[in-house]
């Protein structure tokens with residue numbers, strides 16, 4: 001599974017890195033950043049999907 005952030009939508013709410021700190025960090029302005037090259041390790045899939053479902057802007061994009 002791969003994950004990315006659509007920066008045309010992201011407004012920096014921070015829910016992704018709050019709910020899924022193993023998958024996301026943030027930049028100096030509070031916008032989410034995917035920690036890896038986009039590939040989600042199996043033990044982080046649950047976190048990643050939680051972030052996808054809770055981003056207020058639907059900016060977390062999962063490619064199964």
Ligand code: SF4
Nearest residue numbers: 010013014016032055
């Ligand atoms: S939760 Fe969504 S809008 Fe907020 S920082 Fe993460 S990707 Fe951006």
